[in-house]
Amino acid sequence: MNLEAKLSPVDSKEKVLMAIKEIFPNAKLPEIENSSSFPSSDETEYIKINEIDYELFFEKIHSYKIADTALDCMSQNIQDDISIFKISRQAALAGKIAFVLEHESPLGGCFELTIESTNVIAWIEEMTWHQGRDEVPRTVNDELQMRRDGAPQDWF
Numbered sequence: 419m420n421l422e423a424k425l426s427p428v429d430s431k432e433k434v435l436m437a438i439k440e441i442f443p444n445a446k447l448p449e450i451e452n453s454s455s456f457p458s459s460d461e462t463e464y465i466k467i468n469e470i471d472y473e474l475f476f477e478k479i480h481s482y483k484i485a486d487t488a489l490d491c492m493s494q495n496i497q498d499d500i501s502i503f504k505i506s507r508q509a510a511l512a513g514k515i516a517f518v519l520e521h522e523s524p525l526g527g528c529f530e531l532t533i534e535s536t537n538v539i540a541w542i543e544e545m546t547w548h549q550g551r552d553e554v555p556r557t558v559n560d561e562l563q564m565r566r567d568g569a570p571q572d573w574f
Contacts, residue, residue, distance in 0.1 A: 491517035
């Protein structure tokens, strides 16, 4: 899993790095340059971290019981063997996971996460599996998936 964060001049790099550490505690963060003023500069910066450890990320998804939401959000933008999705930086700073839907711009920005796997659909289904799926089976792009605007499908 890879992570990318786009930083505007008004973003606090320190807080963005703190948010990354809340969700991905083993991530190898880039060194922070001593910034003397806030906002930092007129240029947009990017933080990119490759091969991030996703264990705590999925533990949180299961502990907050949002595995079905994760399945739907992580599978909305799949091309070939790559899934791209976003999570809220503000939620991450609080140790929570909140998925960002297409065309949303949450306060505080977001992290773009990329998963690349030879069978990314099966990988997502496996990582988000929970016991409830024994009774109500779920797969990527099934009739129970949430709509693109985040509205749930009625299934009962």
